[in-house]
Amino acid sequence: MNSEETITKASVEDIDRIIHEPARLNIMLYLYVVENADFVYLLHKTGLSKGNLSVHLQKLEANGYLEIMKEFLNRKPHTMVRLTQRGRDAFTAYRESLLNILQ
Amino acid sequence: MNSEETITKASVEDIDRIIHEPARLNIMLYLYVVENADFVYLLHKTGLSKGNLSVHLQKLEANGYLEIMKEFLNRKPHTMVRLTQRGRDAFTAYRESLLNILQ
DNA sequence: AAGACTAGTTTATGTGACAAACTTGTTTGA
């Protein structure tokens, strides 16, 4: 194997589909800069329906990309969300990957 | 409306989902540089199954992004594909859109 | 105390990606 062959080609195959879905990409973009967000904040920012947002958050959590913390605030349920380090890394990797492909 | 408000925000909502799907993004990337490609070439380049490739090409054609030209070559069916201007424009718009979102 | 509101979750449905199976014809080899 010579040096030319070791150049890794930016590959569409290894796009992270969990992040690639626009609804979740949007969520990740907000969480990446905000660090801490609650359900209602994301609801308004993303424009997703509640059911939709709920399911996408669960999927991101199932992949270890974020943490969902439930508490009661003024006697009402309150859902806080933040990216895990894994989620943060996955997002930067996704970004690098796509920039490589498109540039 | 003042000038600040006219700054268009790069929005996840208007990602072109036809192109966004990785399999089709891959196809578009090849067609964008090659200009003319046949079915078998794309089959090998993309690594998609034949059925999959067939369906994705039909979907891109249905959206006016490419033209499918069928002919017989050495008595065998031969499918040529090329981007339309519309497809070319859609691709550059998609690229711009995603670069804006990710940068 | 009945209706409206808040903050979500569960479900039902439709769409879509994918590969397996099929189709139509051509070439090969026994």
Place this chain on the structure above:
DNA sequence: TCAAACAAGTTTGTCACATAAACTAGTCTT
């Protein structure tokens, strides 16, 4: 020469997923 293998796709069946509607559980208002 005819049957098996090959070529180039298409159609079909299945499974996953995105989405909104319906539901839940509790709180506030009047």
